[in-house]
Structure formats: structure tokens, C-alpha cells
Amino acid sequence: MLFHSVSRLFFLKWKLNKVNFLTWAFSVVLITILTASAYGGLYKTDQERQAVAETMANPAMIAMVGPGFGLDHYTSGAMLSHQMLLFTLIVMAVMSILVVTKQTRTEEDDGILEIVRSLPVGRLTPLTASLLFTMVLNITIGILVAIGLILINIEGIDAEGALLYGMTLTCGGLIFSGVAAISAQMAETARAATGYSITFLMAAYLLRAIGDVSNEMWSMISPLGILIRGEVFVSNKYFPVIIGILLFMVFLAFAFWLNDHRDVGAGYIRSRNGRERAAKYLMTSLGIAVRIQRTTIISWFTAMFLLGISYGSVFGDLEAFFENNEVIQQMLGNNPDYTLTEQFITMLMVVLAIFSTVPGLLFFLKIRGEEKKGRLEHLLVRGTSRIKIVTVYGTISVGGTVISMFLAVFGLWISSSAVMEEAIPLINLLQAGMAYLPAMLLLIGVALFLFGWLPRITSLVWFYLIFSFIVVYIGGLLNLPDWIVNISSFAHIPQLPVEEWNNGRLAILLTVDIIIISIGMIGYRKRDAAG
């Protein structure tokens, strides 16, 4: 009777989580298909693709995306499996971890599991239903990706490879849903469960990175390392999928065993006790706001630094690569007075600036999350003014953006100087990058404005960021009219070193920033402060 009423509970889970299901399935499939067709459009000849292969054959890239199988004959398929498979696997892993944790440990924390278990339901039924849900999700994505890849009909992406690609993705998702199921038994809270699973994922990635650049043995202990060794679209090996399924079944059995031998609400790893007293810095509104986002802040800073390093690592072979690719030249807006590398830097700086705005916005939007959870009230009723609270979050946001940008540029400089014969001076890069601050500030200003006046739709600021990204990244290809391009704050920044520094434009943008931030603050002072 361990599994009594599984189907009933499964349909309940489906009913409750179908939006979640469709969103994940749709996004993963869409991203894969779009990237695959983009490869087909971007690199039309073998020559162009081989040039890309050149930029991939360095330790930094291998550590990031894995060893390049089929670099000597770099077809669109080989490119897809080399550059995208690992990242999509990570997305599948994160998805499975989030979905499983939400349906198991979070429900347990909220007391829902207790109610379910008081009904005529088997002891293992809730976990089984959640895992079934995740299995269906992973298999659906695998099948849809395979079908999609076959349907877009690009040379170098054949049916067998497409099927294996889909299966590999499914396997990755399944393995990590098993990991999440185990973590959900081990941990005492959903928060800890997610932490364990994500730590496992990061360890798997790092182990693979180390193994791929040094001794392959390490990669073979990592599920991610094994899965990418199917050499999809190159030699299509099936052993990773088989190992993946076996691994999933072992994890599953272990998770079931653990679940069967514990009490509802209990975990195998007791959460550690913490400090009895608060540190001095914690007793300020700034201290709290930083402390509750500490992990997010550190992760983003690390990620931005690594992003900078990875961009910098391709600088060595850039010129040869650009010569061969007309689409890239068009994206850069070919200006004969400057080297393509210089023009590439302008492009890169916009992209890094937009990426650095993401953590900045996240750090600010935390204020809305805190408000919704009723935790901002704790500060508001203890003599902290609204202006102070919003200033604190704004400061963290601006500071976080500046530091992110600095780290990205610094990382870019480190790795580019290592691979270039003539290194670009750090100060030039920093100037080009930091010129974007007024543009980044405007995004934070818009977020603050929305928070002050239209708190319910604060997160719409993301659309403005995505819009800006599209405009600067592929605006050149799309031939967008100027007025549309000008809506993006990033379009108003002089693109150093190709364009000249322009005090006037930056000053105007800064003035707009200050005005919009002030208006936003007034709004927050005037509105109801309850979530």
C-alpha cells in the first residue's frame, strides 16, 4: 500500500502545476530550436564554421563548454552539441531540481504533505507522483527537441543525432530530479534541499571542467561529464544515455528508501544551529538587506567575473574569425578606421553592461519580494523610514551593478591579455565599460519608479531590459528605425573606443536618472506599504 492513489495525486499535481510544466517545456524547446537555426543562419560555409572551431580550441572554452568533439569537421550539429548541450543540460538540471523540490519539500514545509498523508494515500505516493510529473516533463522536452531539430532540417543536424540530443537532455533532467528527490529527504527545509541539489550540480560542473582540461577520469565521475561524451551529431554514442538511466534508477531507489524510513517533516541532515547574537553590521537596514541576499550577490559576482574571462579568452583568434564571417561584420557595423577587434569590444561592452544590469535589478527587486512577504514591515514599524529602505536597496543595486561590470571587464582583461600579443590596457576597457553606468542606472530608476507607483507590475522592468538587449544585439541586423533604437538607454552611450566620449549625452542621461529615481521615491512615500 505504499503507492496507493498514485494516479489521483499525479493528476492533482498536473492540475496545480501545468502552467509551470508548459512554461519550462516551451522555453527549453524554443531556445534549443532557435539556437540551432541561428547556427544555420550565422555560419553558412564550412570555412566560417572552421573559424569558429579555432576560437573554441583553448582551455578556457573547453573548461566552460566541454571538449570539442568533431572540431576538425565542425558541422552545425557538432557546433550545437559542443556549445549548447552542456548549458541546456544545466537548464534541465535546474528545472528538475526546482520542480521536484517545490512539489516535495516545499509542500512538506507548508504542511500540505501532512494533510495529503492524512488521507487514504500511500506513504510513497506523494514522492512518486512528483517524480512521475518530472519524468513526463523531461521526456516531453526530449521528444519535442528531437522532433524540432529534425523539422528545421539543417545540414549537419541529422535525425539520429537529433534523437540522441533529445534523449541526452531527458537523461540529464532525470538524473537531477533523482538528486533533488534525495536532497528533499536529507534536508529539513526546502531551502536546504535546493542548496544541496544545486551544490551537487555545481560540483558536477566543476569536476567536468577540471577533468576536461586535465585528466578525463574526473569528467567520468561527473554526470554532466558523462552525458556530453555521447558526441552527439559527431559519432553518436549511446553509453551515456544508458548510464544516465541506470543512475536515475539508483537515485530513485535510494530516495524511496530514504522517504520510507523517515518521519514527515524530519530530515536526515539536521540543520546546523546558527549564531545566538547578531553581528553589529546586521543591526542596520543596509546590513540586513545585504545579508539576506548574500548568496545571490556572491554568485552573481562570480558569474560576471567568469563571463568576462570567457569572453576575453576568444580574443587571440578574433581577427581571423571576423575576416571570414560576414554576418558578424554586419552586426559590428564594419568601420574601416578601426580594427574588428576594437569594434568587437564596443559590442561586447554593451552586452556586458546589459548582463551586469541583471544582478543590479535583482538586488533591487528583492525589496518588492520582502514587501510581499510582509518582512519590510518589520523595519517600517521600527523607526526606519521608507526613503531609507528604498535608498538602501537602491544603493545595493547600483553598487552591485558597478561591481558586476568591473568584475566582468577585469575578467575580460585578464584572459584577453593572456591570449593576445598586444594586450588592451585595462583602463581603456574600464572606460568603455563604465561609460554605460548612466544607461544601467536608468533601468534601476525605472524599477524604482514602478516600485513606487505601480508596485504590482514592478517586474515589467525586465521587458525593458530584454528590449534593450534585442535592440543593441541584433538591432543592426534588423534595421530597426532610430526612434525604436533610441528607446533603449544603452543606445545613447558613446561606444568607446570607436566613438568619442560625449559629456553632454551622459549628463542628460544622468539627469533623467536622477529625476526618475526621485519621482519613484515620492511614489513609495505616498502609497500603502503593505504587500
Next chain:
Amino acid sequence: MSIVNMNAVSKKFGSFVALNNIDLQLNKGEVFGFIGPNGAGKSTTIRILLGILQPTSGHAAIFGKDVWKEAVAIHEKVAYVPGDVNLWGNLTGGEVIDIFLGLKGKIDKRKRDMFIDRFQLDIKKKCGSYSKGNRQKIALIAAFASNADLYILDEPTSGLDPLMEQVFQQCVEEVKNAGKTVLLSSHILSEVEKLCDRVGIIRKGEIIETGSIDELRHLTRMNLVIATTSPILDLEKWEGVHDVQQSEESYRFQVDADKLTEIMKKLSSYGIERLESKPPTLEDLFMRHYQE
């Protein structure tokens, strides 16, 4: 001197009227019980007093200062315990107590440790693993260990066990004896009856009754059980008599407080053999107001 003063305060959310012309006065040194069913507007009233929500119309003041404009100054002397205490999962109880106290100024360590001890809280645990009652204890400790003149407590004991409930009641008594003012919103009527000097009943956004519990009793009905020598045939039809239940020898019914003298006179003519009277409990009061 009135510590809290609400004058014709209304609050609308869109077209929904959450509060309609609320008048409320709390005098220095009194414990005021604020009762009403879920969704009646208790928490909205409290949030207006805390300057978190802005009243649509009317005026509210604490210590004679406008609750909206001078919120920060007022809060230095106010301690608040919300009904639903949401805390940061990765901080410990001890850290949160220190944060709450630290935001209001210097921490009185002796007082803090004493209340931690009285409420028997394990402060080394992460807030994510506390039960509702334990999270409430954190807010209560932070409130009682701070230096406040007004305590605003919004259903502060809904998750506490009877033992802790008792500790809570002692704390309120001590605060009251020290001349502080308390606004206690609660569903636990025995607690209100025991602690409060005055009570306000709110229903559908309006305060329908305020006064001391004795005063309120006068407004309501008395429970009587009577046995008479001759039967009273038309008792149901008497003015001021309600809910008559007849058993073999006795009648059980309720009498409007203002009709009591008249009815007793009439009853005596039937020859009273036995008479029991019970004052209405707060629960009777409460039920009467809500069932209508």
C-alpha cells in the same frame, strides 16, 4: 490623555470599503481589546495606526502625532507584534531579535535575555525551522524587551501553547502596571476578558460597540433559569424575553438587560421556586453581534 486617537477613519481598497468611519480612543495605561471576526478590518486598522496604510479619509494620531506623516518618530515608542510573523529563513531567532531591537536603538541585554528565558525560545535555530508559535515568540520577545509606551499586538497568541499564553498574559499585566498602553487584537475571548479594561467590537469595517466589559454586559442579555409554581403560558411573547426553552419544571431564557426589572416583577406573580442567573460571557456578546 489619549494615546491613540482615530477620528472618522475610512479606508477603501478600490471600491471595497475596508473601514468605514472608525472612531477609536485609547487612554494612557489601559489595555484595549479589539475583537471581531476574520476580515472585519482589525489588521487594516492596525496597519493604518502603524503608518503602513494611508487612510482614505479621517485622521489618526498616536501620542498626538499624525500616524502617516510622523510614523518614524512614533515608532520609536511603539512595539508591534503582527499576527502572521514572517521571518528570514536563514537568520537565527537570536539574530532576528537583535536586529529588531537594534533598529530601535540600544539593546537592553538584561531585559532581552530575561524575555528569551521566559518564553523559552531556542535562539540558535534558523527561523526557517521555527513553528508558527516560535516565530510569534520572537516577535513577542522583541516587543516586550524594547522600550515602548504603546504595544500594538495583532492576534499575538494564536500559535502559543497554554503555558506560553500564561507568560504572555503576565507580560501584558506587567506592561500595564508600568503605565503603558496596549492595543490587543485577539480571537481568544477569555484572554480579552481577563486582560482588557475596555473592548471594541468591529464588524464589516465598522466599530459597533465600545466600552468596558461591564458596560457591554448592560447592553446585552442576561441568562435566566427559573422554576415557578404556576406555569407561564405566554412567556415567549413577553417584551424583552428571548430564546425560551422549556423543560419539565423550568424555563431557560434570555432577558434584555434594560427590561430586567419589569420582567422580574411580572415573574414574581407566578411564584418563584428557583432562580439562577448568569451574566453573559464575552462570547455571548460576541455571538450576538455576529449572528445578526
